């Protein structure tokens with residue numbers, strides 16, 4: 001039996017199916033709409049649809065918007081007609097924040113939901129730069145950070161007259177660059193290309209020892225594994241609603257501001273929905289208590305409602321079990337891919353070490369773009385990322401070990417077919 005035969009032997013599949021039979025999260029898969037003829041490995045870009053969402057969206061559109069109209073904004077408002085009218089859209093961002101908070105180790109009043117991740121990065125950068133001592137002129141980030149993080153820092157720095165230096169260093173050199181001139185770090189915990197996970201706790205502690213504020217981008221963390229912002233003493237964080245939180249395309253982002261900074265982190269995008277009393281229509285901005293002050297304009301009710309319903313999927317999920325399953329899925333994938341990596345020009349980019357791994361696995365391949373095109377045609381839905389990366393995201397809420405097996409089988413067929421030039 002060759003390694004390939006062993007890899008695809010029925011016994012391998014049945015061992016994986018036995019693992020699936022013991023999976024405490026196996027029942028969660030039934031809460032999602034997933035393609036039957038494909039293996040969806042892109043939940044780190046767009047999470048799959050939770051089945052509860054379409055009915056919620058229909059209700060919001062038909063009843064809350066269609067029938068109740070303007071009355072849906074406010075509950076318990078005597079000017080709106082009757083208790084039946086009370087949908088309380090005004091507080092929807094806060095209700096969604098309260099569902100995200102336990103997933104990231106935060107208190108509900110430390111989380112604001114709305115706008116895009118990019119915009120929330122701008123809010124956090126502007127607040128943190130304002131708080132940092134003026135002699136600290138460096139924004140420290142990774143050379144390979146997600147582009148929008150870099151762009152937002154570049155744009156804000158231009159607005160501030162180029163006062164700051166955006167220092168981009170390789171991940172391995174971050175610690176050595178936590179120097180006295182650094183105002184803040186802007187780091188993404190899990191690298192979107194390689195899946196490498198930084199040590200959020202240790203880097204936060206070391207930054208604090210040197211008087212540096214930290215902003216964490218949790219785009220590929222929130223909902224993928226437990227995050228403990230309060231336990232690690234993080235200052236600020238931001239993340240996407242549409243990846244592992246499954247809130248749908250363009251879902252609102254969340255941002256976190258530690259309670260201890262509420263008195264000193266200004267909301268420079270000071271819109272009326274972050275005012276303590278929006279309908280007072282006061283002339284001066286007076287911030288709402290807690291993180292609500294970072295909600296800028298009218299809440300995006302349709303997308304907030306989708307995210308609100310999607311988050312209920314997590315209500316009975318033990319996040320430690322989620323992490324264990326994520327690691328088991330990525331371990332299985334790496335293991336099954338080993339004979340293929342030995343035979344074809346595939347280079348594993350994702351760390352084998354669990355503490356340094358998010359919930360995705362990536363390989364470099366010289367024809368990565370063509371390989372991914374073929375894979376997608378075969379129903380193995382991963383991502384190509386420039387310049388030469390094959391990226392496979394694993395969502396422990398809905399993937400099984402048998403899915404991993406199917407995916408590797410598809411990858412083998414594409415590589416063997418050689419139609420990748």
Ligand SMILES: Cc1ncc(COP(=O)(O)O)c(C=O)c1O
Pocket residue numbers: 116117118119146148149188192217219220240253
């Ligand atoms: C690390 C990271 N930050 C931010 C974003 C996206 O920001 P936005 O939601 O503003 O498009 C992504 C993915 O799109 C990402 O991977």
Ligand SMILES: Nc1c(O)cccc1C(=O)C[C@H](N)C(=O)O
Pocket residue numbers: 044045046192219
């Ligand atoms: N946000 C996205 C979008 O609006 C369109 C297509 C892809 C995305 C993504 O999420 C990309 C993703 N952040 C990544 O890690 O590559």
